Amino acid sequence: MVRIRFQREGKPGQAHYRLVAVDRAAKRDGRPVETLGFYNPRLEKDKLNINEPRVKYWHSQGAVPSETVKNLLVESGAWKRITT
16 A cells, blocks of 8 residues: 655754655655655745645555645645545
8 A cells, every 4th residue: 555645854853854655564764656745844935845746646546645744735725636
């Protein structure tokens, strides 16, 4: 089963994340199947940058987003576009 989740990067205290499609059994920093976007919570603008067509593709293939990813997609309005 494939999950859509964040992969942590950056120095301690300066985290930023990649939005990735990854096998459910993989480790947190394991090799992703595909990188789908980026999230940097420290920025004022453009915190979330996603490739919506690829997220929509993985969702149609049965990939399930983590709770955190889903909450951010709903907040940005992208979840509605992806699920329709």
